[in-house]
Amino acid sequence: xxxxxxxxxxxxxxxxxxxxxxxxxxxxxxxxxxxxxxxxxxxxxxxxxxxxxxxxxxxxxxxxxxxxxxxxxxxxxxxxxxxxxxxxxxxxxxxxxxxxxxxxxxxxxxxxxxxxxxxxxxxxxxxxxxxxxxxxxxxxxxxxxxxxxxxxxxxxxxxxxxxxxxxxxxxxxxxxxxxxxxxxxxxxxxxxxxxxxxxxxxxxxxxxxxxxxxxxxxxxxxxxxxxxxxxxxxxxxxxxxxxxxxxx
Amino acid sequence: xxxxxxxxxxxxxxxxxxxxxxxxxxxxxxxxxxxxxxxxxxxxxxxxxxxxxxxxxxxxxxxxxxxxxxxxxxxxxxxxxxxxxxxxxxxxxxxxxxxxxxxxxxxxxxxxxxxxxxxxxxxxxxxxxxxxxxxxxxxxxxxxxxxxxxxxxxxxxxxxxxxxxxxxxxxxxxxxxxxxxxxxxxxxxxxxxxxxxxxxxxxxxxxxxxxxxxxxxxxxxxxxxxxxxxxxxxxx
Numbered sequence: 001x002x003x004x005x006x007x008x009x010x011x012x013x014x015x016x017x018x019x020x021x022x023x024x025x026x027x028x029x030x031x032x033x034x035x036x037x038x039x040x041x042x043x044x045x046x047x048x049x050x051x052x053x054x055x056x057x058x059x060x061x062x063x064x065x066x067x068x069x070x071x072x073x074x075x076x077x078x079x080x081x082x083x084x085x086x087x088x089x090x091x092x093x094x095x096x097x098x099x100x101x102x103x104x105x106x107x108x109x110x111x112x113x114x115x116x117x118x119x120x121x122x123x124x125x126x127x128x129x130x131x132x133x134x135x136x137x138x139x140x141x142x143x144x145x146x147x148x149x150x151x152x153x154x155x156x157x158x159x160x161x162x163x164x165x166x167x168x169x170x171x172x173x174x175x176x177x178x179x180x181x182x183x184x185x186x187x188x189x190x191x192x193x194x195x196x197x198x199x200x201x202x203x204x205x206x207x208x209x210x211x212x213x214x215x216x217x218x219x220x221x222x223x224x225x226x227x228x229x230x231x232x233x234x235x236x237x238x239x240x241x242x243x244x245x246x247x248x
Numbered sequence: 249x250x251x252x253x254x255x256x257x258x259x260x261x262x263x264x265x266x267x268x269x270x271x272x273x274x275x276x277x278x279x280x281x282x283x284x285x286x287x288x289x290x291x292x293x294x295x296x297x298x299x300x301x302x303x304x305x306x307x308x309x310x311x312x313x314x315x316x317x318x319x320x321x322x323x324x325x326x327x328x329x330x331x332x333x334x335x336x337x338x339x340x341x342x343x344x345x346x347x348x349x350x351x352x353x354x355x356x357x358x359x360x361x362x363x364x365x366x367x368x369x370x371x372x373x374x375x376x377x378x379x380x381x382x383x384x385x386x387x388x389x390x391x392x393x394x395x396x397x398x399x400x401x402x403x404x405x406x407x408x409x410x411x412x413x414x415x416x417x418x419x420x421x422x423x424x425x426x427x428x429x430x431x432x433x434x435x436x437x438x439x440x441x442x443x444x445x446x447x448x449x450x451x452x453x454x455x456x457x458x459x460x461x462x463x464x465x466x467x468x469x470x471x472x473x474x475x476x477x478x479x480x481x482x483x484x
Contacts, residue, residue: 017384026381092360093353120380120387123362127318127350136429137318139347152433157343160437162316166430173347211359215375216388 038114
């Protein structure tokens with residue numbers, strides 16, 4: 001089984017978010033970048049397929065040279081090889097077009113992407129790739145098993161969980177549940193050393209337009225201070241909820 | 249040209265988000281001087297949508313669509329958009345709509361903006377405000393394609409009554425067998441309990457607690473009794 005794991009290079013979840021150039025772009029100064037957490041769950045699941053079912057795992061990213069440390073980390077975790085599509089990811093459709101090309105040419109059986117990246121939170125790339133290629137697609141995937149060319153998977157639904165059967169080739173938008181946080185791998189020294197010699201192929205992008213453009217950013221208004229009300233002063237609580245918060 | 253919404257239903261009844269989408273779409277339609285069409289899939293009585301500004305309903309009743317199948321539903325929405333010459337397709341942020349939205353977007357060559365939190369900032373060029381960076385920021389996104397797909401964040405706009413005279417039409421989109429490559433085997437869902445998406449009141453005791461049993465109280469039974477009494481109350 002050939003698996004492709006799509007990796008987004010995103011700010012660490014604890015990063016302070018600031019914007020530059022008149023709030024038109026994300027300010028990367030001092031920001032630590034990591035593998036997108038939803039992608040990392042998928043990567044770990046792919047490594048399990050590699051260890052238990054002999055799958056090969058390729059990781060792919062659309063981005064400039066600055067994203068290579070993130071791909072090398074994925075290699076250190078255990079991916080067999082990496083591909084970097086040398087382009088600025090201008091929007092979800094552009095990224096999906098690039099990934100679709102790699103998938104078409106690489107003959108992958110299973111494509112795992114995070115259901116959304118934690119920077120732009122578009123939540124569209126796996127679905128768009130599936131739409132472009134006509135492959136089977138499952139979003140919000142929280143468990144996945146593969147036997148031959150058949151797959152059984154679960155997805156999160158509002159208020160519960162749904163189990164489905166499908167077949168390869170398959171694209172999933174994964175999230176926590178594919179593996180748990182305790183299962184995530186921290187690269188060890190051997191993995192880091194091995195990753196240095198693994199193949200990282202750089203591909204030039206195919207021609208594709210962008211359909212959307214982020215033109216401006218702003219931060220939410222700061223939260224007001226919490227008001228603590230004495231437990232024996234229900235009149236004040238009710239007054240605040242009614243007159244100030246206007247929720248009752 | 250009209251604004252198209254997908255009015256989601258469960259067990260024949262509309263979800264709360266359907267009315268929010270209708271309210272949102274009506275406001276855009278008014279500014280564009282056009283109408284709101286809703287596509288419904290195996291919904292029961294659709295007349296309720298007229299309370300929120302929907303002018304026309306395309307009713308799909310098809311046993312093959314009794315279980316949610318993203319590709320097939322996206323196909324039906326695409327065909328409805330083409331039939332109505334819709335330039336803006338408004339979807340919700342339920343897990344089902346977020347699943348099918350990118351498929352609709354690709355099928356219609358339409359730019360897609362998710363997590364939209366308000367009416368368009370501008371109509372020409374078409375710009376919307378959305379959340380980004382895990383709600384740490386807002387982002388204004390411009391969609392440059394002729395057809396636009398928006399998914400609206402839950403409870404970000406609100407529900408506003410706006411009576412309209414509704415026309416109903418049976419709609420039979422052609423659904424390809426290839427759309428059913430993913431088959432539902434089973435669904436586990438808490439029955440008789442409102443989901444957080446449909447709740448009118450949410451009582452939370454902090455992040456990650458999941459329910460009153462973890463609130464650190466000796467007796468949380470009264471909250472469960474309250475939940476039985478108050479409709480659409482969600483405890484987390």
